[in-house]
Amino acid sequence: MTDDPTAAEAVATLREDNALEPYIHEYGQLTVGPADDLYQRLVVSLLRQQVSIDAAEAVRERLFKSVEVTPEGIAAADPDHLTDAGLSNAKAEYAKAAADAFSEREYSLAYFEGMDDEAVVDELTTIRGVGPWTAKMFLLYGLGRKDVFPVEDLGIRRGMDIVCDEELTRTEMVERARDWKPYRSYASLYLWRAYEG
Numbered sequence: 001m002t003d004d005p006t007a008a009e010a011v012a013t014l015r016e017d018n019a020l021e022p023y024i025h026e027y028g029q030l031t032v033g034p035a036d037d038l039y040q041r042l043v044v045s046l047l048r049q050q051v052s053i054d055a056a057e058a059v060r061e062r063l064f065k066s067v068e069v070t071p072e073g074i075a076a077a078d079p080d081h082l083t084d085a086g087l088s089n090a091k092a093e094y095a096k097a098a099a100d101a102f103s104e105r106e107y108s109l110a111y112f113e114g115m116d117d118e119a120v121v122d123e124l125t126t127i128r129g130v131g132p133w134t135a136k137m138f139l140l141y142g143l144g145r146k147d148v149f150p151v152e153d154l155g156i157r158r159g160m161d162i163v164c165d166e167e168l169t170r171t172e173m174v175e176r177a178r179d180w181k182p183y184r185s186y187a188s189l190y191l192w193r194a195y196e197g
Helices: 007-014 021-027 038-047 053-066 071-076 079-084 089-105 117-124 132-142 154-164 170-180 184-196
Strands: none
Touching: 007 021, 007 184, 021 184, 038 053, 038 089, 038 132, 053 079, 071 089, 079 089, 117 132, 154 170, 154 184, 170 184
8 A cells, every 4th residue: 555644634533532542542543545456456355255364365375376466367367277276166257257347447546536435336346246345345445445434344343343342233333433434444444453453
């Protein structure tokens, strides 16, 4: 990720929430910014669907060592080569579908620049294998959008329970997170830290 001039402002605002403040104190200023490679970032999110971070990381390492992770490289790769790296048949198909979309639509930071978050999610979820969770991961970690709250993520929900010291429904979590606008991406980073820590 690149430098994040908004981070200090976000942290100052989020510190006003007594539930988040101890985690900001513990973990310091966290940053949000666009990824160096959007396609690779989307592939990483596809790999992380419904598996542990450790399992996804192991597959990511094998995949990145065995094939060029670009739209052209994945499109040209034999599906068996992808499954040998640890992708399921479905995720191999998803990576290829994403490669096709990137090539056909010429995705870039500039492509998404004028689109609001909802429009980006709507477009990305037309790609096979990309659901709301994956699209929001792309918004946050790919495009570096500042106000994303991926309530679909288990770690976010567990972190929310820890930070708020109560069990909330998803609807209640979304409502509670409104307090963190327009910096919900940063709040999400602290929720993940709370859960992982």
